[in-house]
Amino acid sequence: xxxxxxxxxxxxxxxxxxxxxxxxxxxxxxxxxxxxxxxxxxxxxxxxxxxxxxxxxxxxxxxxxxxxxxxxxxxxxxxxxxxxxxxxxxxxxxxxxxxxxxxxxxxxxxxxxxxxxxxxxxxxxxxxxxxxxxxxxxxxxxxxxxxxxxxxxxxxxxxxxxxxxxxxxxxxxxxxxxxxxxxxxxxxxxxxxxxxxxxxxxxxxxxxxxxxxxxxxxxxxxxxxxxxxxxxxxxxxxxxxxxxxxxxxxxxxxx
Amino acid sequence: xxxxxxxxxxxxxxxxxxxxxxxxxxxxxxxxxxxxxxxxxxxxxxxxxxxxxxxxxxxxxxxxxxxxxxxxxxxxxxxxxxxxxxxxxxxxxxxxxxxxxxxxxxxxxxxxxxxxxxxxxxxxxxxxxxxxxxxxxxxxxxxxxxxxxxxxxxxxxxxxxxxxxxxxxxxxxxxxxxxxxxxxxxxxxxxxxxxxxxxxxxxxxxxxxxxxxxxxxxxxxxxxxxxxxxxxxxxxxxxxxxxxxxxxxxxxxxxxxxxxxxxxxxxxxxxxxxxxxxxxxxxxxxxxxxxxxxxxxxxxxxxxxxxxxxxxxxxxxxxxxxxxxxxx
Ligand SMILES: Nc1ncnc2c1ncn2[C@@H]1O[C@H](COP(=O)(O)OP(=O)(O)OP(=O)(O)O)[C@@H](O)[C@H]1O
Ligand SMILES: [Mg+2]
Numbered sequence: 001x002x003x004x005x006x007x008x009x010x011x012x013x014x015x016x017x018x019x020x021x022x023x024x025x026x027x028x029x030x031x032x033x034x035x036x037x038x039x040x041x042x043x044x045x046x047x048x049x050x051x052x053x054x055x056x057x058x059x060x061x062x063x064x065x066x067x068x069x070x071x072x073x074x075x076x077x078x079x080x081x082x083x084x085x086x087x088x089x090x091x092x093x094x095x096x097x098x099x100x101x102x103x104x105x106x107x108x109x110x111x112x113x114x115x116x117x118x119x120x121x122x123x124x125x126x127x128x129x130x131x132x133x134x135x136x137x138x139x140x141x142x143x144x145x146x147x148x149x150x151x152x153x154x155x156x157x158x159x160x161x162x163x164x165x166x167x168x169x170x171x172x173x174x175x176x177x178x179x180x181x182x183x184x185x186x187x188x189x190x191x192x193x194x195x196x197x198x199x200x201x202x203x204x205x206x207x208x209x210x211x212x213x214x215x216x217x218x219x220x221x222x223x224x225x226x227x228x229x230x231x232x233x234x235x236x237x238x239x240x241x242x243x244x245x246x247x248x249x250x251x252x253x254x255x
Numbered sequence: 256x257x258x259x260x261x262x263x264x265x266x267x268x269x270x271x272x273x274x275x276x277x278x279x280x281x282x283x284x285x286x287x288x289x290x291x292x293x294x295x296x297x298x299x300x301x302x303x304x305x306x307x308x309x310x311x312x313x314x315x316x317x318x319x320x321x322x323x324x325x326x327x328x329x330x331x332x333x334x335x336x337x338x339x340x341x342x343x344x345x346x347x348x349x350x351x352x353x354x355x356x357x358x359x360x361x362x363x364x365x366x367x368x369x370x371x372x373x374x375x376x377x378x379x380x381x382x383x384x385x386x387x388x389x390x391x392x393x394x395x396x397x398x399x400x401x402x403x404x405x406x407x408x409x410x411x412x413x414x415x416x417x418x419x420x421x422x423x424x425x426x427x428x429x430x431x432x433x434x435x436x437x438x439x440x441x442x443x444x445x446x447x448x449x450x451x452x453x454x455x456x457x458x459x460x461x462x463x464x465x466x467x468x469x470x471x472x473x474x475x476x477x478x479x480x481x482x483x484x485x486x487x488x489x490x491x492x493x494x495x496x497x498x499x500x501x502x503x504x505x506x507x508x509x510x511x512x513x514x515x516x517x518x519x520x521x522x523x524x525x526x527x528x529x530x531x532x533x534x535x536x537x538x539x540x541x542x543x544x545x546x547x548x549x550x551x552x553x554x555x556x557x558x559x560x561x562x563x564x565x566x567x568x569x570x571x572x573x574x575x576x577x578x579x580x581x582x583x
Contacts (some may be wrong), residue, residue, distance in 0.1 A: 003369075010366050018354035021395060091350035096340035117360065150529040172541050253316075 004098040011105025015079055016112055025075065029117050033068045034124045040064065040188065041128060053219065058133070061125040062142075062221075063187030064213035065118060066207060069150035070182060072114040073157030074174050076106045080161035080249075081170040089253045103242075103249055107154035113212055114150040118143060133219045142217035145230050147208050152234040153178070155241035162248040187211045206233035265328060267292040267419050267450035268313065273322035274476075275308050282308045284474035285322075289466075290452060295445055297465030298454040301569055305474040306454040307347050310423045313452065314344045327419050334374060340368065347424050347454075349408035353397035357388050357407050360396060361414060368415040371416035375414070382410040387436070401428045408571040409437065413444075420444065422453040438464060458562050472569045485564045491529040492556055493563050494540060498524045499550035514539060520566065527566065530556075 019025055040060055050059040083089050083102070092102050122130075132139055160177065161170045184198055185191075185207035191199050202208050213230035215221030268290040273411050275283040283305045290296040311317040313324055315335040324331035329338040351360050358379055365375025371452055383392045386406040391399060396407060401481060405428050422441075426434045441451055441464050452564070455461055461468050462482045469479040478485060504521040511519050511528055514536070519528035530536045536556055544551050 007367060010363060014352065014355060014359075014363055017359065021354065086353065087346060087348045087350040088352060090344075090346050091364070091408075094339060094342070094344040094346075094367065095314050095364065096336055181305055219524070237574045 002036075004101055004104070007097040007101035008104045008108060011101050012109040012112070015075070015106055015109035019113065023187050028074075029072070029113050032063070033117055033121050035192045036068075036123065037061070037064055037124050037128070037226075044188070049193070052221070053215075054128070054133075057125065057128060057130045058219045059190075059215070060188065061121070061130045061227055062218050063211045064209045065121050065146060066149065066214055067182040067187050068117050068121060069114050069146045070178060070207070071174075072110050072117060072150045073107070074171065075113060075157075076110055077157035077164075077170040077174050078167050079106055080158055081164055081167040084162065084252060087117035087168060089249075093253055099250075101159055101248065103155075103245060107151060107158060110154040111147055111151060114147060118146055131219075134217055138217040141227075142214050145210065145213055145227070145234075146218070148234040149230065152237040152241065155238055155245050158245040159241050159248060162245060162252055166196045181205060182207050185211060189237075196209035206230075206237065209233055256294055264292040266290055267294075267327060268296070268452060269325040270309075270313070270524075271323045272383075273309065273312060273324060274320045275305075275312060275317065276320055281474050283312070285321075286471065286474070286476050288469050288476060288479060290450055292450050293445065293448045294466040295441065295451040295464050297461035297468045298471065299461055299468055299565065300471040301456070301565075302456075304471045304569075306471065307423055308474075309471070310344075310346075310421050310452070310454060314342060314421050314515070316344075340415065341417060341418045342421065342446060343412035343415065344421045345409045345412040345423065345425055347427075349401075349404040351396045351404055351407050351411065354395060356393050356395055356572065357383060357399070357403075358392040358406060361410055364411045365414045370415075378414055379410075382413060384438070386410045387433075402430055402433050405429055405532070406433065406437075409440075414576065417449070419450045419452070422451065424454055424456065426455070426457065434460075458565060462560075470565065470568055475507070477568050478564070488558045489529070489559045489564045489567045491531070491559065492533050493559055494524045494528050494530045495535060495553075495555045495557070496540065496544070496551060497553035497555075498526065499552045500524075502549045502551075506547050507544060507549050510543045510549065511540060514543070517567075527563070529559075529563075529567070 008241055037060070041055045041057055048056055050056055055061040065250040093099070094174070157174055160174050164170045164173050184201050185205045186202060191208060194202060209226050210230040210233060212221065212224070212226035216223040216226055266289040270286060270288050273283055273286040286309060298306050298309065308317070312319045312358055313326055313331060315331050315338055316334055326338055327341045329341070331338055352363070355363065361379030361382055362372065364373045365378050366372060370378065386409065388403065388406060388410070391403060396404060399407065405548050409425060426437055429437060438460070441453070445451060453464065465482065467479065468485060470477050478488065480488070487583070498504060498506065502524070504524060504526055507526045508519045508521055511526060514530055515528040516531070517529055519526050531558065537554055540554060541551065
């Protein structure tokens with residue numbers, strides 16, 4: 001196995017073994033998303049009109065999964081901020097390992113936790129009455145898009161984790177930067193119900209495009225170009241965030 | 256330094272014209288030294304002298320602005336990756352993953368050195384025994400005391416049995432027993448042929464472990480040699496006067512000035528000076544201080560220690576943060 005790959009897996013493993021030991025993190029990737037689904041469905045569900053969908057659950061689930069997956073990267077932000085603070089980055093840099101493995105290992109560990117979140121959310125959805133309305137290959141393609149989108153956002157969070165001074169700050173900066181974007185999108189309410197200024201934002205928001213793609217793939221919502229749009233957006237976000245994170249890592253680490 | 260030992264082997268560390276600035280601050284300002292293979296170099300210097308910066312450049316963590324660094328025959332900039340597999344580093348602050356257990360920390364480091372999982376585990380177990388961490392091996396490092404973390408960090412530096420080992424203030428934060436254990440470890444490593452560069456604030460540590468000592472201040476090398484050579488350089492008997500609470504140390508300096516060729520220095524109510532002779536010195540000092548109306552708590556005449564070397568060369572004491580000083 002090439003060195004970069006084995007080093008990446010070692011780092012990814014390191015980031016994953018901590019999860020079962022950190023009840024707070026485990027709650028954040030499992031119980032918290034479930035709570036959001038339940039609150040939205042039962043508190044807002046009755047008030048939100050979703051023309052073209054059988055019910056609000058079918059509308060909401062793809063949206064809330066996209067939101068959760070985008071936030072899955074917070075583990076990367078938190079972990080990198082910790083590593084910088086605790087001098088662990090120095091330890092890694094003094095070892096004959098591939099340098100890029102630290103970031104690559106972190107972000108790929110998020111893929112595993114994101115898969116866990118997807119599973120938890122889908123099961124929750126099925127229990128409360130969500131139903132897939134699409135062929136199996138579309139459902140699988142949807143999971144692929146989720147993981148891709150989540151991976152791109154892990155790099156955004158990697159950048160955030162490297163820019164801030166503490167793990168606590170990583171958490172709140174990440175939240176402030178990403179949370180509004182997820183709301184000004186088609187994730188929770190139809191874009192048509194927003195004021196026109198917000199509609200303009202929502203229409204070009206990568207969250208809207210990715211959520212629309214998911215709705216098409218999972219419950220047969222109108223497709224347009226959303227599926228390809230979502231893939232392109234993921235690559236664009238990755239292509240911008242990853243080099244920035246890598247260069248920030250180089251700079252911060254050699255201080 | 257120690258040219259008699261360099262006859263057959265090339266030096267393990269060779270540093271020439273090393274420079275590093277942070278903005279306007281010249282943290283390392285033209286440092287040269289060599290460490291013969293299999294010897295221990297003690298890098299001494301007060302806070303902010305540039306010790307850590309030197310260590311970071313020697314261990315490839317930082318690129319020098321100018322100068323050459325060769326470790327184990329490899330250029331620290333051009334051959335950084337190769338070099339990393341031959342050195343071990345325990346930085347000034349313990350770098351352990353708090354979410355992993357002690358054993359997992361060492362296994363991870365071993366694997367990142369390129370060992371198989373099995374080999375890394377076995378090596379980790381050896382080190383856990385050596386550093387008295389067997390009982391805590393299965394607990395996350397977040398539950399470790401400061402001293403345990405420090406020992407785990409040192410163990411991590413030794414995972415790959417490096418030929419050159421860098422220890423940046425390795426015993427800061429260790430209790431006296433752990434400190435002695437660490438000294439024994441360094442001596443064992445040296446006996447096995449490992450070259451060690453250690454920075455320290457504790458002069459007794461340098462005295463005991465280092466074959467040769469380099470003193471740096473403000474990024475410059477201001478002295479180097481064996482501990483005896485440095486003490487000879489400072490020469491003379493030392494007088495140390497502990498003034499009573501509230502006594503004016505400037506007045507004491509003036510009163511004692513005629514007894515020395517250099518201006519006495521004072522710190523925390525203790526005045527130190529180098530005196531010309533042993534005989535009659537104590538009596539004369541008491542008389543002079545008495546005439547100046549100064550109360551004395553304690554008076555001591557002794558041979559120079561590395562502390563005096565430090566004080567004389569840098570103009571201030573080694574700022575060792577002993578617990579009692581920290582609370583003073
Ligand atoms: N990354 C950095 N950015 C700016 N200044 C720095 C940086 N690292 C070190 N310095 C400065 O360079 C000087 C030397 O620092 P260094 O850490 O090498 O000293 P030191 O001898 O290790 O001190 P100590 O005994 O306190 O550990 C100090 O004035 C320090 O403030
Ligand atoms: Mg230092």
